[in-house]
Amino acid sequence: MTIKKRISYIFKVTYSLLTSQYALMLEYRAEIALWAISGLLPLIMLSLWLEVEPDKSQLLENTNLYRYFISAFLVRQFTAVWVMVSFEQDHIEGKLSTLLLQPITPFWRYISSHMAEQISRLPFVFVILSIIFIFVPNSLWWPGYQDLLLGFIAIFFAFLVRFLLHWICAMLCFWNERASSIERLLLIPYLFLSGLVAPLDKYPDLVKDIALATPFPYILSFPSMILSRSEVDILNGFLFQLGWIVVLSLLSLFAWKMGVRKYSAMGA
Amino acid sequence: MIKSISIIFRTLRIFWATSLAGEVEYRLNLFVECFSVIGNLSGSLFVLYMFYSNGKYLGGWNWNSSLVVLGFYYLLEGFTIILLQPNLTRIVRHIQQGSLDFILLKPIDSQFWLSSRMISPWGIPSLLAGLILIARGIYMSVHTMSISSILAALTMLISSLAILYSLWFLIATTSIWFVKIWNANEVLRSVLVAGRYPISAYPEVVRAIFTFILPVAFLTTIPAETLLGKSYISWMSSSIMIALILFLTSRAFWKYALRFYTSASS
Numbered sequence: 001m002t003i004k005k006r007i008s009y010i011f012k013v014t015y016s017l018l019t020s021q022y023a024l025m026l027e028y029r030a031e032i033a034l035w036a037i038s039g040l041l042p043l044i045m046l047s048l049w050l051e052v053e054p055d056k057s058q059l060l061e062n063t064n065l066y067r068y069f070i071s072a073f074l075v076r077q078f079t080a081v082w083v084m085v086s087f088e089q090d091h092i093e094g095k096l097s098t099l100l101l102q103p104i105t106p107f108w109r110y111i112s113s114h115m116a117e118q119i120s121r122l123p124f125v126f127v128i129l130s131i132i133f134i135f136v137p138n139s140l141w142w143p144g145y146q147d148l149l150l151g152f153i154a155i156f157f158a159f160l161v162r163f164l165l166h167w168i169c170a171m172l173c174f175w176n177e178r179a180s181s182i183e184r185l186l187l188i189p190y191l192f193l194s195g196l197v198a199p200l201d202k203y204p205d206l207v208k209d210i211a212l213a214t215p216f217p218y219i220l221s222f223p224s225m226i227l228s229r230s231e232v233d234i235l236n237g238f239l240f241q242l243g244w245i246v247v248l249s250l251l252s253l254f255a256w257k258m259g260v261r262k263y264s265a266m267g268a
Numbered sequence: 269m270i271k272s273i274s275i276i277f278r279t280l281r282i283f284w285a286t287s288l289a290g291e292v293e294y295r296l297n298l299f300v301e302c303f304s305v306i307g308n309l310s311g312s313l314f315v316l317y318m319f320y321s322n323g324k325y326l327g328g329w330n331w332n333s334s335l336v337v338l339g340f341y342y343l344l345e346g347f348t349i350i351l352l353q354p355n356l357t358r359i360v361r362h363i364q365q366g367s368l369d370f371i372l373l374k375p376i377d378s379q380f381w382l383s384s385r386m387i388s389p390w391g392i393p394s395l396l397a398g399l400i401l402i403a404r405g406i407y408m409s410v411h412t413m414s415i416s417s418i419l420a421a422l423t424m425l426i427s428s429l430a431i432l433y434s435l436w437f438l439i440a441t442t443s444i445w446f447v448k449i450w451n452a453n454e455v456l457r458s459v460l461v462a463g464r465y466p467i468s469a470y471p472e473v474v475r476a477i478f479t480f481i482l483p484v485a486f487l488t489t490i491p492a493e494t495l496l497g498k499s500y501i502s503w504m505s506s507s508i509m510i511a512l513i514l515f516l517t518s519r520a521f522w523k524y525a526l527r528f529y530t531s532a533s534s
Contacts, residue, residue: 030446034452034454034455035454037455037458038454038455038457038458039458040458040459041458041461044459044461044462044474047470047471047474048319048326048465048469048470050471051326051327051469051470051471052319052326052469176296178294178296178297181296181297181300182300184300184301184304185300185303185304185307187304188304188307188308188311189307191308191311192311192314192315197311197315198315198318202318203318207314
């Protein structure tokens with residue numbers, strides 16, 4: 001294939017995967033609305049933090065809290081990953097065999113279904129955000145075009161990091177059929193190290209350093225800080241995100257190769 | 269009366285013996301569950317520590333008494349894993365695949381069957397964590413503990429379990445109409461996370477929502493207050509009232525919903 005042909009092929013496949021998965025997702029609008037609501041944790045944490053620091057002199061601090069947690073809510077909405085559950089199901093029910101026969105690695109199918117879900121989530125997120133801004137108009141802010149753009153790129157990278165992390169763990173299904181219970185373990189560092197429950201600046205230095213050595217802050221804290229216009233080293237953050245993406249991609253390629261060799265087609 | 273109670277116990281024994289035998293096949297889960305409780309617990313304590321390191325009281329609660337609240341949260345979490353999750357998440361599948369037909373044909377109350385058929389031992393680590401937290405919190409903050417406050421707290425715990433069960437069952441029942449409603453329970457669980465902290469730690473609006481719309485306050489804060497001897501009779505009696513009302517509603521709603529059940533693919 002010439003390069004031109006190859007590029008047009010990639011475009012065609014991407015387009016058809018995304019549109020078909022988007023159509024599939026639209027079927028389950030009600031479900032997606034519920035998922036969107038279930039991501040309220042950052043807002044619950046926001047209300048706690050606001051009460052802990054009710055000092056009027058810290059008004060600036062409070063606006064920062066509002067912006068940080070609302071951004072965190074937004075980032076969380078577009079970095080939702082459930083690949084372990086669906087991969088486990090496909091593996092147990094033997095659907096993976098059909099997917100393996102197709103001339104495209106199943107990875108692309110899963111990742112495109114996640115991205116399609118994000119698109120179908122947009123209106124619900126928009127509604128929830130408008131409700132927040134109607135009730136707390138002070139919290140409305142405009143991050144500016146540049147930060148908005150950088151924020152969206154950071155969200156996309158964050159999604160990739162999180163997806164690859166879950167994908168590698170999903171590969172454990174090849175060795176243990178109930179591997180999705182591992183997801184519960186993966187959730188713990190995500191909850192406490194990513195900056196979901198508190199801005200990382202509030203952490204004690206030691207814990208903060210430990211957290212920054214893991215991929216988790218780059219999944220949530222970093223994009224939220226860009227969007228909320230907190231002080232953050234943008235170049236450094238992007239480098240770390242890209243670094244994690246490279247490392248995790250290599251690992252996931254390796255895990256996939258090992259796993260497929262082990263695959264014995266359940267139910268066949 | 270005595271005969272029917274003994275029938276209930278006999279059925280429960282058979283139900284739980286069979287489902288336990290199935291569950292212990294997956295022993296890896298025990299490790300996962302222990303790790304997840306330990307990790308979660310240290311995380312929650314760490315967050316609590318961050319709140320207190322600001323030097324302020326969380327909604328007027330000191331460190332030791334908020335441990336009691338957290339302890340009650342873990343008790344509820346354990347109860348959820350042991351009984352609610354294995355049973356009530358299956359309701360959706362029964363409706364989707366039409367296997368609810370077989371349950372309705374059985375000579376047993378269908379709500380009872382659906383809510384008690386399965387049991388899972390993996391909630392025990394959470395229960396233990398909850399008990400340890402409560403014991404520690406009580407030991408550090410109250411010097412004497414009267415039998416009456418323990419009994420009252422137990423009553424509050426039972427009514428909070430009833431509230432949680434009824435809410436969950438109510439939501440699961442709606443799948444008769446919507447069929448696919450897995451996530452509704454996810455929403456419930458994600459909001460219940462708010463019960464990790466005393467309800468007075470929230471701003472007024474949020475507090476009102478968690479008291480009147482979603483009774484999170486009655487799930488953890490009221491039992492903890494009762495155990496610490498800080499609760500008022502009015503709160504305690506309204507907790508029992510809410511539990512009763514919700515439980516009866518869940519029963520009535522289930523009976524009502526069944527009239528609309530048309531079985532799958534017909």
